Structures are given as C-alpha cells and as structure tokens.
Amino acid sequence: MNDLDCQQFVEQVTSFLEGDLGPDAEQRFIDHLALCDGCDRYLDQVRQTVQALEGLPADSISPTTRTALLDAFRSQT
C-alpha cells in the first residue's frame, strides 16, 4: 500500500539522497516518485541545488594576508 503523499515526500528527499531510508520507506518513496511529476521535479530541483552549490567559488584569504604570510615564510627560512 502506498500512502506517501507529496507533503511527506518532500521531507524525505534528503534521507533518500543520503541512502538513509530503510528498504520499505525507500520503495514507497520510489513508488510515489514514479507516479508524481510534481515530486519528480522537486527531487530534481534539490539535486540541481546541490550541484549549484558545488559550483560556488571558494572564499580565500585576502591578498594582504597572503603577502604577509609569504613574507613570514621568506624571513623564517
């Protein structure tokens, strides 16, 4: 019996992506996914969100700090 609704589905997305749903819950999740275009899209958008975050450039130290550290390295050795 598949009693998972969309509102429950969206709260299980991360557990599903992490592989943390038990076998029964996972089956119900996938059964719902197969029948619901809205949830299919939701899951896909969460995946896209993760991908977008992976593409974020990393912050780094300021050029001033970098120069200061290079100076410190030079004078130490």
Place this chain on the structure above:
Amino acid sequence: MTIGLLVPTRRTGSEGLRACTAHGPLRDYSEPMEGLPPDEVLNPRLRQGDETAFALLLDSWSGGMLRLARSFVSTEESAAEVVQETWLAVIEGIGRFEGRSSLKTWVYRILTNTAKRRGTREHRVVPLSSVDDTGPTVDPARFRPAGEPYSGHWWEFPPAWPNPEQGLLGTEVRALLAEALAALPDRQRLVITLRDVEGYAAEEVCELLEISAANQRVLLHRARAFVRGKLEEYYTQEATP
C-alpha cells in the same frame, strides 16, 4: 624563488606542471593531493624555503581552511585570523615536521586546535537544538489540506526551472546562493557549506561539528530545502516580467 615544482613529479609530468597553475582551493578533502605534488616532493621544498611551494599550499588550502575555521568561531574575521595563525604555526614548525601524518592532516590539526582554542575563548556555543530545526520545509499552503480530495498532494506542481548550463553558474545565481547561505541559521549553514560546497562526507561533518548522524541529516535537509526555495523564487520572478 625556484622552478623546482616544474620538474615532473613521480606521478605524471603533466600533473607536476598543472600544479603550478592551480590557484583555487581544493574541493575534495579526501583527495588532498589533486593538483599538488606529493608530500615527499613538497616537504623537502618547504624545508628548503621554496616560496613557490609555500604559495601553492596557501592557494590550495586556505579556502577550505577558512570554511572549516568558520565552524568554530563566531565571525569571518576570527576565522581569517585562525587561518593566518595556523599558517604562521606551520611556517614555524615545518622544520620539525617529520611526516608521520600527511602534510595536510598536520596542517588541518593545527587549524582545528587553534580554532577550538579561540572558539572557547569567544564562548561560541552552537545551540544543540533550535526552533529553526523543526516544522515543514515546504510551505504547507502548497499542498491540499486534510479533508480535500488528494489531501497532502501539490495544489500546483513546483514551477519548472530553466535548463542549467552544465557547470556554468551565472553571476546572479552565485550571488543569490551566497546570500541564501548567509541567511541560514548557523548550524544549517555550517552543515550545508561543509557538505555541498566543500564536499566533506557526512561522517566527517558529524565529527567536526560533534553532532549525531540524524542531526546532521536534519540540518542538511532544512538547509537544502531553504536554498532550493530561494532558487525557485529567483527563477519564478525571472519568468514573470
């Protein structure tokens, strides 16, 4: 200044060359050597005062160190100071580093110790639970209420997003993502940054932040749902002039 790093390393020649042009911090903590010569090449160069080698390390690791430091202290400024302090300790200690662990592990341990000391000094307390960690992550008004036919199902499907151009993020989207991350409650921001931006594994994040696996998952879930919501807002606004 030497050109020592241009000499092909034991792995492959092209990798040795590529190392010299690698400026961005590394993404994957589990593959610390990507884009860098191996420790047995780096360590002697550092001890000999090879500035190119040191600059390469600075540029490869500082970004990740900054984010990690941010997990322990209360401000960006503090985090930057922790990273600076760490590098100074590295400079001072490199002559005594015996290579019993990898260079990166050694540097990261210094960082974690420095950051934790400072975090304690700043009385930074990350609350164990917070009101932001409960309740639905998608507005309940978007689903049919109890009593309606198909209760709990979408009133309207989430709107489609434009097709993402693989690997290319527009400047606007980047700014939006940075803004969304900044708006998150501390613990959620830490978890999603370490997991999705920085690429740490779930277990590593649990260990770093001293939280349970279930807690980590809840925080990640809420944070991702929030950021997805911000992207949805953005794309929806864009579609309706």
